[in-house]
Amino acid sequence: MAIGWEKDMLDLVGDEGLLLDAGSRTRLSKDYYWYSPVLEPKLREKLADGVALPSTEEELVKVLSFAYRRSIPVTVRGAGTGNYGQAVPLQGGLVIDLSRMDRILELGGGTARVQCGVKLGTLERRAREAGWELRIYPSTFMKATVGGFVCGGSGGIGSVTWGNLWDGNVLEAVVYTMEAEPRRLVVRERELYDYIHNYGTTGIVTELVIPLAPRTEWMQSVVQFPELAWAVQFGETLAADGSIAKRLVSPMEWPIPAYFTPIVSRFQPGEAAVLLETADGTSEAVRRLAEDFGGRIGHATEAAEYRKSIGLSDFTWNHTTLWALKSDPGITYLQAGFSPADYLEQIRMIKAAFGSEVLLHFEWIRSGGVLTPSSLPLVHYRSEERLYEIIAFFEQHGVRIYDPHTWVLADGGRGEAGSMSRRKRLNDPRGLLNPGKLTAAPAEGEGGAAHGHG
Structure with a gap:
């Protein structure tokens, strides 16, 4: 393989700093885009020309400066646990794997300062040893990196209490620009919105400060209900109850729990279930509340067993989709925000229209302070046309x-329309950072609006 610049880069970073073999390039050009039968055929052949492995900011700057001078596209990856092709290089070039930048720099006093490649599972363990814990994390947290979560995710376990990434769950970021001499930016407050969920399109995040929560001892429960509507209403009431500390409130209809092979015996066949993590000592309060909605606790795991074996959170959020795919490769999923006021009627209409073609599960979260029934419905896939009819x-x-089912990023994240594209023009004047992922906003004075899908 001849790509024109590999020898010069090898001279710059050495044999251990650049991978050119086909196996490494294939493996590190992939993420979990195959969850989508729409994305899979479009992305399967996309491949980096090389993979850079910097272990320090100084090495990263050398790579970025080299790539800028040669106009080489750059796609950044953490652990590649995203689902939309965030880490797939659409135009070849370099993938920069930041997993070697994995030091926990400071931990304590309610915050952690970490390099981007720190695994969330490692950080959770270290934090709990010190009397703290993560506020929010994805179901992939044992593999996912802090940088990958911030730049590719949105919320997760803990969002029922602490909200999404935009809700004060990132305090500071160190970002490098894509220029001949990359600038090191220290970003805080509203400016962070241009870098959260940015797919590495507006700058490369190398260091983060995130807030932590005091360590809580968590028990896990499966609460069963004859009807999905009762399960979701119970979840809402529990989520809103400030007297019961919680990390997870995940209602789902049957037969979704039947896909959870390792723990299927914990469920009553034919019944809806709510998977919970609540503070130790709350079982009686949870039981009383469940009874108010016609439910009962079907299984409970004491707090002393937390993290000692597979946990309920390993079957929630998008891990629900993963377990379903293991049983039925014809399943895919959607990401949906139901109305806090009208979700029961929305559930009724969806089930009346689609029956078992669409299976519903929810995560009660706080988004911008508002308690919201977020959902990742499972869909029995027939065709792209049918999928978009359902949408x-x-x-x-x-x-x-x-x-x-698109890799196109919603411009601006939670900020104003066009904000992220304007930031990209400032930080990445040649458009080399993960090209093709961010729909361009018009330049100043051109009018119009950016668009896209997240």
């Missing part, structure tokens, strides 16, 4: 869809 139905009935 259209959801949207016609007030359910917002965050399309997981």
Whole structure:
């Protein structure tokens, strides 16, 4: 393979700093885009020309400066646990794997300062040893990196209490620009919105400060209900109850729990279930509340067993999709925001229209302070046309869809429209950072609006 610049880069970073073999390039050009039958055929052949492995900011600067001078596209990856092709190089070039930048720099006093490649599972363990814990994390947290989560995720376990990434769960970031002499930026407050969920398009995040929560001893429960509507209403009431500390409130309809092979015996066949993590000592309060909605606790794991074996959170969020795919490769998923006021009617209409073609599970979260029934519905996939008919139905009935079957990033994240594209022009003047992922906003004075899907 001849790509023109490999020898010069090898001279710059050495044999251990650049991978050119086909196996490494294939493995490190992939993420979990195959969750989507729409994305899989479009992305399977996309491949980096080389993979750089910097272990310090100084090495990263050398690589970025070299790539800028040669106009080489750059795609950054953490652990590659994203689902939309965030880490897939659409135009070849370099993948920069930041997993070697994995030092915990400071931990304590309610915050952690870490390099981007620190695994969230490692940080959770270290934090709990010190009397703290992560506020929010994805279901992939044992593999996922802090940088990958901040730049590719949104929320997760803990969001029922602490909200999403934009809700004060990132305090500071160190970001490098893509220029001949990359600038080191220290970003805080609202400016962070241009870098959260940015797919590495506006700058490369190398260091983060995130807030921690005091360590809590968590028990886990499966609460069973004859009807999904009762399960979701119970979840809402529990999520809103400030007297019961919680990390996870995940209602789902049957037969979704039947896909959870390692723990299927914990569920009553035919019944909806709510998977919970609540503070030790709350079982009686949870039981009483469940009974108010016609439910009962079907299984409980004491706090002393937390993290000692597979946990309920390993079957929630998008791990629900993973377990379903293991049983039925014909399943895919959507990302949906139901109405806090009208979700029961929305559930009724969706089930009446699609029956078992669409299976619903929810995560009660706080988004911008508002308690919200977020959902990752499972869909028995028939065709791309049918999938978008389902999406259209959801949207016609007030359910917002965050399309997981496109790699195009919603410009601006939670900020103003066009903000992220304007930042990209400032930080990446040649458009080399993960090209093709961010829909361009018009330049100043051109008018119009940016668009895209997250």
